[in-house]
Amino acid sequence: MPRTTIAVTFVTLTGIALAASSSALTVGKASRSGDASARPAATVERGVEAGEAGLSGGGGGIGPDVIVGQVGLDPGNAFGSFANYPSANGYRAYAVNTTSCNIGDEDLSWRDGTPEAPDNRHPVIAQNMYRYKDGRFEQIGLAWLKHGFCALSDDLCGTCTAALDCDFLVPGCSDPYSAGTNGNDPGRLGPRYEVNPRTGDFPFPPDDSAALVDSTYRRLRVNADDVSAALNPGATWIIEAQYVAADDAAAENDNNNASHREILLDANGAITNFASGTVQSQPAIMAWPVLDADAAVSIVDVTGAGRFYVGHAAHDLGDGTWAYEYAVYNMNADLPAYEVSVGRDASACIGAIGFGDVEYLPGEPSDGADWTPVDSMDAITWSTATLFDDANANVLRWGTMYTYRFVSNGAPVSTMLTVALSDDTMPSPNTDSFAVAVMGPGSVCTADCTPPGGNGTVNIDDLVAVLNAFGATESACDVAPTNADCSSGNGSVNIDDIVFIINHFGPCP
Template identity: 40%
Template sequence: MSGHGASGQKQPTKLQQEIQVKTCLTLGGLLLGSVAVFLGQFQANAVPGNGDGGTASVGPDVIVGGLPDVSSYGAVVVGGQTIRAYSFGTTSCNIGTQNLTWQASPSAIHPFIPMNMYRVKDGRLEQIGMSWGKHGFCALQQTLCGTCTPAGSGCPSALGVGCSDPYTSSLNGSQGDLGWRKEINAATAVFPGTPNSGAPSAASTIGRRLQVNQTDLAAASNPGAIYLVEGQYIHPQDAAAGNDDNNASWRAFTVNASTYAITLTGTTKQQQAAIAAWKTYNAAVNIVNVDVPSDGRFIAGFYSKDNGNGTWRYEYAIENLNSDRSGQSFSVPIPAGVNVTNIGFKDVNYHSGDPYVATDWTSAVAGGAIKWECQTYAANPTTANALRFSTMYNFWFDADEAPSASNVPTTLGLYKPPAAGGATSISFATQGPATPASGIIGDLDNNGAVNGADLAALLNAWGTGAADLNGDNITDGADLALLLNNWTV
């Protein structure tokens, strides 16, 4: 009688049950889209290819159109820490020009959906939680993001052009459908059709779900904090079409101080990775894309502030959106004579058997730079605490010099080795301390000597105030005389 009910009829498979639940939850595949619009989930700014320069002219393009609901599973004490578990609903949209295949395992042509939690506190955005990833299994054909051309009826194995597909928070929290991240190449979206080979069983209550330390949510410890959830879709056809840099979206939420229940607020910010929220809540932040050729994208955020005591705080955050090569080091130039203090680093904890070590990156000031780093690929090619896809790490320090008038070249070292001839690091411009003034009249480049380089700078500034040495707001013969009088080399 195994597999049959009392009536002798064959019982539905797990996949069939999930499809039935998914279809019933949407009241025929139409109502949820209307409810989502009513709740403020729809945004008219869903632009095909936004985030990577693509357009709707070629290929499939999946985005997170909405983050409509949340489930809370309670808390478990782990290693003396109270860990809470949540899951969030996601509604995907195909804003491209071709259908997206949405086949259940053992096919590998479906979305992998990781979820992340962030907190904005005291001007800093930090990642405080993560989940394993949901493996998708079929796609309803709804209208959250516009006119839908259905790929089929019911819940077919494709998402039509213009169509949306909801996964409720309960489905996204189903532990049996959550896969570990270590199997995913986020740059190509290639992963096994049958996931979790060798993975440990999911622990009751919190296993594989989005986990966060209760202290990171406690109102008493986090006055004025703002909380965010981020959802991301990783799909092989989307990646192959080059439309995979717009696949993350975020939404704010509040936390009940007594029960730790979560209430979603505002609208889903479509096609924006969570790091974009940092600038939303801190106007001083700058955001730049950092693309690794033949790999994926990092997104960096940075800003500086005057501490009011003769020092300045320099803050950096780097989110790995979809780079498989991952980050291994981060360095910022420190000019001679600048004193650095209060160096900091923040990562996020993997869990439930994802095998990466939890060792913080080390930091040192040497050779004209401050550098944070984890183990190299050569030292640990499998489990180093590299900056992997769908995670964000923070770096900060104080310095006794104000920011440079122009941005400085910072360097992100890559963890996995390149193909022959490929780059091992990527440089991009951020804020950093300026070179201290030498105090020598005529030393325009502050290198401690007055020489030909300073003379060239003065002549290039002739007639302007840029190289004025005597305070009359004009660079002229009087300034030239001062410079020559202090000539040292």
């Protein structure tokens, strides 16, 4: 059976402060088509208001509906708001306070469970760290999951009138977990691979057999270089928290469970405070277009799998080239991604192809191998093995974001980014995919050097211009060669430029 491509309809979110915007958005929805194992064409799911919890799904829906009401505390440097653990082996480790709220209309299960009396009817809590630097938005750290216990009855998100009942988080009530509780609780920290993010199902107690080698293990661990002020001038750091709960997922309220907040670090990478308030019900990738006016983010729901976010940006480097950045975030899909492909014009030069992932903690089934890039002239594709072929492949699992990048002399035009999903029961190419509109490299006609900006044809005017500019050190007709960084010229108009223009005579591609 050939691969089925899922077309997705949506509009992107660009350069807006989402927490305060009232722009209408449409969220794309993809689903299977054909037989029971295929997916039908996508339809527009709904329009929602930016800034509502509904932007990320749920939004005070029917049934239990858990959100992260607050990351850290207010004031941000209050006791228990964040924790910095001792550095070890080139890593730093952190934890932050998380306060959950039930904004639904039914109780949310919060049963502790013990090794003697196992019970998985409670949420798990994920924490991630991201960095924005020089136009690039990357995930730089993650933690094992905290297994919830004993829901309190506070009133962060509303008026809570319920008496304390550890086994349930009642509608209108909130439950705070201090940073110390989230980062240092023996027996209640477990690996992510055990959790199905779409259903909220997992075994309990968690598998904690991975050795505790140092103080960074199981906590929100980050390479120390990624949080060094000296190595990251002008950077912005963000922490994200996400809850996964079975009854929340069953009520289809699981798309609003991630919130984020900007943090402040000292010169050595220790958290000192929070730089902003919590942005509720929006994962950290939604901060990218707020930080970068050139960035855009799109949301796509794959029926039966979960939600993805796709971000992209094209930055003019000022030398005739553009830096293209892409990010794919798997919020809660149980089908991870193993391939990302970006369309491009064959006439464009492509250079500096790169890939970025996040380092998993010991105990997670990921080999951490970089995805392999291939430039096929009509697309740049990054891929790893499918889970069918390798259970430890570095696929894009839930709660993680991978990045893809290159430099090109092709100016930005609309193209498609395709994401292929990995099913451990189905070998490639029998896999599903969805496509998202992004900006990518358009056609290039370097030899069309006159008039300024070109006229769409390489002709006698261009040849005359290069002859008149012969020997000049600064000229639009210094067109050859095309360098490894995709810039053009060698600093002087010479015979190479004449030959280049003659060889490209005719209409531009």
